[in-house]
Amino acid sequence: MGAVTPAAAHSDRAPKQDRSRATRMRLLEAAVACLAELGWARSTVSVVAERAGVSRGAAQHHFPTREDLFTAAVEYVAEQRSHALRELSAKTRAEVVAALVDLYTGPLFRAALHLWVAASHEAALHARVAELEGRVGRETHRIAVRLLDADESRPGVRETVQGLLDMARGLGLANVLTDDTGRRERVVRQWGHLLDEALG
Amino acid sequence: MGAVTPAAAHSDRAPKQDRSRATRMRLLEAAVACLAELGWARSTVSVVAERAGVSRGAAQHHFPTREDLFTAAVEYVAEQRSHALRELSAKTRAEVVAALVDLYTGPLFRAALHLWVAASHEAALHARVAELEGRVGRETHRIAVRLLDADESRPGVRETVQGLLDMARGLGLANVLTDDTGRRERVVRQWGHLLDEALG
Numbered sequence: 001m002g003a004v005t006p007a008a009a010h011s012d013r014a015p016k017q018d019r020s021r022a023t024r025m026r027l028l029e030a031a032v033a034c035l036a037e038l039g040w041a042r043s044t045v046s047v048v049a050e051r052a053g054v055s056r057g058a059a060q061h062h063f064p065t066r067e068d069l070f071t072a073a074v075e076y077v078a079e080q081r082s083h084a085l086r087e088l089s090a091k092t093r094a095e096v097v098a099a100l101v102d103l104y105t106g107p108l109f110r111a112a113l114h115l116w117v118a119a120s121h122e123a124a125l126h127a128r129v130a131e132l133e134g135r136v137g138r139e140t141h142r143i144a145v146r147l148l149d150a151d152e153s154r155p156g157v158r159e160t161v162q163g164l165l166d167m168a169r170g171l172g173l174a175n176v177l178t179d180d181t182g183r184r185e186r187v188v189r190q191w192g193h194l195l196d197e198a199l200g
Numbered sequence: 201m202g203a204v205t206p207a208a209a210h211s212d213r214a215p216k217q218d219r220s221r222a223t224r225m226r227l228l229e230a231a232v233a234c235l236a237e238l239g240w241a242r243s244t245v246s247v248v249a250e251r252a253g254v255s256r257g258a259a260q261h262h263f264p265t266r267e268d269l270f271t272a273a274v275e276y277v278a279e280q281r282s283h284a285l286r287e288l289s290a291k292t293r294a295e296v297v298a299a300l301v302d303l304y305t306g307p308l309f310r311a312a313l314h315l316w317v318a319a320s321h322e323a324a325l326h327a328r329v330a331e332l333e334g335r336v337g338r339e340t341h342r343i344a345v346r347l348l349d350a351d352e353s354r355p356g357v358r359e360t361v362q363g364l365l366d367m368a369r370g371l372g373l374a375n376v377l378t379d380d381t382g383r384r385e386r387v388v389r390q391w392g393h394l395l396d397e398a399l400g
Contacts, residue, residue: 039321041241110320113373117317120310120376121239130377137374159390163367166387170370173313174337176320177330187366190359194398 024062026052031073035111040118045069071128074115077108078136085143093199094192096147097164101188103140104172113176140165150199160198167191224262226252231273235311240318245269271328274315277308278336285343293399294392296347297364301388303340304372313376340365350399360398367391 030052034043045066049059063069081103090096103109119129144161145152152158171187174180230252234243245266249259263269281303290296303309319329344361345352352358371387374380 037321039317042321114317116373116377117314118239121237121242126377133377156390156393159387160394162383163387163391163394166370166374167363167367168370169373170366170368173316173369173373174366177316177326177333183362187359187363190356191363193356194360194394198394 020062023052023054023058025076027054027059027062027069028073028076031069032077032107032111035070035073035114036107040070040114040122043070043114065124067124067128070115071125071132074112074129075132077111078132078139081108082136082139082143085140085147088147090147093148093196094189096144097192097195098188100140100144100147100165101168101171101184104168105175105184109172110176113173137165148195148199154200157199160195164191164195220262223252223254223258225276227254227259227262227269228273228276231269232277232311233307235270235273235314236307240270240314240322243270243314265324267324267328270315271325271332274312274329275332277311278332278339281308282336282339282343285340285347288347290347293348293396294389296344297392297395298388300340300344300347300365301368301371301384304368305375305384309372310376313373337365348395348399354400357399360395364391364395 027048031043031048034048034051038047045059045063046056048069049056052059059069063072085099085103088096088099090099115125115129116133119125141161144150144165148161150157150161152161167187171180171184175184227248231243231248234248234251238247245259245263246256248269249256252259259269263272285299285303288296288299290299315325315329316333319325341361344350344365348361350357350361352361367387371380371384375384
């Protein structure tokens with residue numbers, strides 16, 4: 001121990017931190033995939049650890065409880081979604097509407113949906129998921145307003161954008177049991193027109 | 201036995217049928233309440249039978265499998281919703297929009313949501329719930345078109361109404377974790393205006 005120079009100690013610690021971060025991310029991604037495919041009841045820490053190729057002990061070192069693991073996973077998903085939104089290069093409002101709706105289909109929305117529904121009757125999840133959902137909702141709204149170039153000082157504009165995000169969430173839910181892509185594309189095209197007119 | 205006249209046999213059978221129908225309805229209502237409050241994983245036939253004050257054997261006489269019980273319960277809910285919609289005395293389009301959105305809040309939507317989400321990863325439920333959801337969706341759309349006095353021969357009108365119902369579903373989902381009533385009312389008012397203009 002005493003023979004290790006500070007520089008060597010640092011270079012030894014850095015790869016360890018990288019490995020730890022990589023393990024954490026593998027666990028978060030596996031948690032989202034498990035939630036989306038298996039639902040809350042079957043998504044245990046053991047199932048996630050096995051899918052991530054990580055020991056149960058290592059998983060519990062990162063996330064002491066099941067609630068810690070899954071709320072962190074959905075937060076991670078939400079950050080990825082916000083990041084993707086901010087990077088969006090959509091030009092027209094119709095393109096922005098389509099991109100916003102896309103956020104609510106696929107495994108990320110599906111995982112969040114399972115967590116929300118479980119939180120509605122699991123006391124240990126409720127407060128954390130409600131807080132997380134509120135935070136993600138406000139962030140998504142802010143980004144949508146900017147991308148749509150919507151002037152929220154005009155009466156009704158705020159509620160118009162909120163209703164659009166509610167519609168996107170409802171379209172996501174409609175896609176959970178069956179592939180609803182064709183119908184969804186037609187609805188998105190039409191409401192893209194209506195929204196463009198409404199926002200002026 | 202031989203002493204019973206046909207009339208007496210009939211009057212004996214009728215109350216039995218009434219009792220059987222009443223038991224069935226108690227089971228269906230208890231199933232919806234359990235799904236809404238406990239979620240799919242904890243809603244077993246035993247839990248529902250106990251809540252309905254019915255023996256487990258009697259419950260299984262009416263509904264041989266758990267899937268039978270819960271799909272019948274959500275179908276029963278959907279019929280009640282359709283009936284309530286058809287009876288609607290709303291006059292203006294704004295009132296119709298508010299009444300449509302009301303269908304997606306409360307325990308009935310919550311029960312259906314738990315069943316849809318469970319069906320996304322429970323093979324025994326998937327086909328039946330997907331078929332049921334499609335049927336209910338088409339029926340709701342038909343009633344909405346009539347109540348909104350929407351002319352579906354005009355381009356875009358069909359998709360405008362569909363998007364409204366998707367928004368209603370998304371608003372229902374937003375209400376699952378926290379009471380979203382205040383925000384929902386403002387969104388409904390604004391989208392009532394947008395819809396009224398769009399439908400002409």
